[in-house]
Amino acid sequence: MQGIYEWIDSIPLTRPKKNITRDFADGVPMAEAIKFFVPGLVDMHNYVPAHSVKQKIGNWNTLNVKVFKKMGFQLAPQDIEAVVNCVPDAIERVLKLVQIKIEEFKFGIESEPVRMVKPPEPRVDLQQMQFENPRMPTDTREESIQNMRETIEILELKVKKLEHMLKIKDNKVETLTKRLADAGLY
Structure with missing residues (x-):
């Protein structure tokens, strides 16, 4: 998460960053980041700073249709609601996806279309898997696994x-x- x-x-966002979960709830900083x-992908006049849940969802739906779709993915309604309602780690998951999709979009890398942000995987009882480490709490192991997945x-x-x-x-070479050969120099 530190990387995010x-x-x-x-x-350079127009509003000061105080609490990322609340700061991004209305979608305006996300539009600014993209x-x-x-x-050329975002028209900022489409996004209004909002306090009401309805307007926040409206901003995110606009992002979904006008921006994310062009980038090759869309968020599921439950992911938008999680971000708008400031559910812990929801915006971080969305930001990670958007960060990856921005890079793919900028470099023209095609990837499989993503329809939604994957919900967090269910917690696995690591003790049943026979590799318990008593010095490392389960939450730390899960964080470590998630960090490794993000790195991958x-x-x-x-x-x-x-x-x-x-x-x-290779195409340039x-x-x-070919030009050298046509000129008789190669």
Whole structure:
């Protein structure tokens, strides 16, 4: 989660950041964050700072239809409600997904469409799996597993970006080699 907080801190938002769960509830900072990375994708006049649940949901639905859909995913209504109602860790899950999707969108990386943010996986009773570590509480193990999953997602995204860049480089080399051959220099 620290990586998500650092990512958000790197974005110049119009409102000061106090409590990420409440700050993002109306969707305006999310629109600003996406606009920062992909300026042509977001029209800020569509998003109004809101206090009512109805208007907050309206802002998120607008993001869902006008922005997220273009980026290749959409949030499920229950995920929007969780963010609007400030459910713990809901905005962090959405921010992680959006961070990944922004990178994919910026670099033109195609991925399988995502219709919703996955709900948190049910807790597994690690004691039944015969690898209990009495020095490490279950919550810490689960946090560690989640952090590892997030790291894997980021690394997979980086691999996709590098593969994409390699294809671009190969195409450029091929084009330049062809030009040299056409000019009789190769």
